[in-house]
Structures are given as structure tokens and as C-alpha cells.
Amino acid sequence: MGDYKITLKDVFKKKKGVAYRKLLDETVLIDTTRGEIFSFNETAGVIWELLDGERDLGSIAGEISSEYDVDSDEAAGDVVEFISQLLEAELVEKPA
């Protein structure tokens, strides 16, 4: 999905085989298929939790905007940017 243009209507889910744990201020992941460890900050960890394969990115950005009291455009930008990083790292996928 290298050149894929992410929109707020897109829906993603966590890739199968990714184990994760939310700790105090970060979320730590192990991609068991590659044996690699990743970690996200608190906000990114909340977005990660919300990637359930059902809600779209617009809805996730809405939750981030109200939870952290940030402007909705800024939240949408942050969500899209984080998803592009997750796609690059092959940690999320489109639901079937």
C-alpha cells in the first residue's frame, strides 16, 4: 500500500499476530511474525486501541479531539499521519 492515499473514511484493523500491552504512558507491541518490538506514546496508543476494523478514521479523530481537547483538523492530521506510519511498518491492514 506504498502510494495509498489515506482518507478519514478509511477503516483499518490491527494486523493479526501483533501482541501489545498498554503501559503507563506508552503502548508496547511485538509483531510475532517478524519478531520486532515497537512502542508508541500515549496518544498513539489510544489510536491503536481504537483500530478495531469497524470505526473509520474520522470517528477515531473525533474521539482523540474530544479526549485530548485538540482542534478536530489537527486530530485528523495526527491520525492520518500515524496510520501512514503503521502502514509503512505493516502493523495494520484493511478489514477483509
Place this chain on the structure above:
Amino acid sequence: MKTLYNVSTKYGIPSSVILEVTYRCNLRCIHCYVVDRKKKELTIDEYEKLLRDLRELGTLLLTVTGGEPLIRSDIKELLLLMSDMDFAIRLFTAGYYIDENFADFLRTINLLEVEMSIYGSKPDLHDSITRVPGSFKKLTNAVKLLVERGIRTNLKFVAMKPNYRDVLNTKVLAEKIGADFYYDVIITPRDDFSSEPLQLRLSKEEMREFYSTMGISFEFSPRKVDDFICNAGVGIMAISPYGEVFPCVQLRIKAGNIMEKDIADIWNNAEIFKFLRGRRLKDYNCGSCPLVDFCFPCIGSIWLERRTMDGCTEGLKNRAEVLRELAGEK
């Protein structure tokens, strides 16, 4: 690079936990440290509570070992439970019970890797160590099934007097069938302290021959005396099939039992864990040992052999001396 050790020390959590899910085994390996005390094993419901508590505590990686874990009739249910609770899983097995059906199942869970022991490149040698005819064939078949399914598969060679000269052939075989290959030369007493397995341990001359054959592929760097000696009780713990909690599978000093106390309470308050977290390399004999930079200190094996965490063992000392000698020749 982020490691689970970093995570553990940052948050004071057991990011990695070893679950010995049974001590039963169909093999009778001559060097095995496990003693089956034939007590009642934790049930699936008891494991479900334990796993919920470990998830809450922040544990991410579970190493499932035994005995032979696959001898449990509910092993699939147990592994599925772990996977559904978002743990990553390492599975240690002899591979004897891995058939196509089980290998297919393993593809469906959060499995990081499967580790199996191999004791030689030929059936006769391997089976003479497991003392079960046909175990080599079962093992190599299991590797084939796992590798075919893209499952990361490690073969570990434990070097002992009867097999150490076959290590290169075994390495070639492991790589040919698609597995990663590791080796170890440390043999410990059984976990009831009986010392029979030590008769199999390589002498210093045999260790020199072994490492000369294998070459030294690792780099040595000065140890930091303010580091923990190892991860036991700091980032890992082990839980027996009877619910007993230990710092690791070798340092069997009981921290508690999950049937009597919550695992979080044991992890946070057991005296042995507090003791280990309060000590650094410099607080052990290793801190002033001239061999320490060439050693992989293991207080668990020292404990099993000497019933104290101080001092050293002949195996650790011989290995470090041989490695220092060979590193000097590089």
C-alpha cells in the same frame, strides 16, 4: 533498539514470564533438570485468572515450556487463551506431538517462535539422549511442518560428552531443514539439586575443542558492575504447573504461589524479588572476577549447584576461561 528488558526496568514489570505448564514428558533426556513431582497442575480456569492478572501487570511475552507442554490435553485451549489476551508466545517443545493439524493451529495464534532441542545429526545419537526411539524422526518432521508454514523455528543443541563432537554436522542439518541453530554447554543439576546430569558436562579440554570447532561469533565487551546480573526477578519470573512462582526456572527460590496470593502481590512484595532488585553485578562474586567480561553469569545454575548465589561453578568458570583464551587468539 527497544527491548523487553528496557520495558521491564522502566516500569518495574515482568514483561516476560516463563510458564512451565506441566512437568510431565514422554521423553527421558539424560541431562534434563526437571523433576516431575506429580502434583495437581493448574486448570484452564486457574490459568485464565493468572493470564488476566499478568495482562494487568503488563506482561507481554509468555514462554510456554515444560516438561512437554503438548502433553496437556488442553494445550490448544491454553495457547488460544494466551493469544486472545494479546500475549506473544514462545513455545518450547520436543516436537514429538506436532502433526499437520497442530502446525496449522500454531499459525493461527500470536506465536513468536518454536524452540526445540536437537542432540545430534543422526537418529541413533539423538535418540540415545532422549532415550525414546523415533524421537529424532518426530523432531525433524515437526521442523519440516513448522518451516513449511513460515513459523520461526529454533533448534538448540546442548553439548554434552556423548554428543559434542557432532555439533557441526547438527548445525548443517538444522540449517538444511530451515531452522535457526543455537548451542549451549551449561549443564545444571536437577531442580531437586541431584547432581547426576553434571557427569555429562564437558571438561575444560572438551569445551576448548568444542568452541575451537564452532568459532567465537560473539563480541566481548566490559561488563558494567552497576547492571543487574541477569533479568531474573527484575523483568522475568517463572511459574510452575503447580502455581509456584520463582525468579527463573533455575533460580528456584519460591516467591509465592498464585493459589494463595495474586501474582501482582507476589511480584511486588516477595522477599526474593526485592533482594534480586536490590543487588547489582558488583554485589556478587562475579563483580570482582577477572573472567567476568568473558562470562555469561547465571546465578540460577550457581544456586542449583551450590545452594547459594555466591561463588561460581566449574562449568561457568571453564567456559569463561576457554572463551577468554580463544578471544585472545582472534
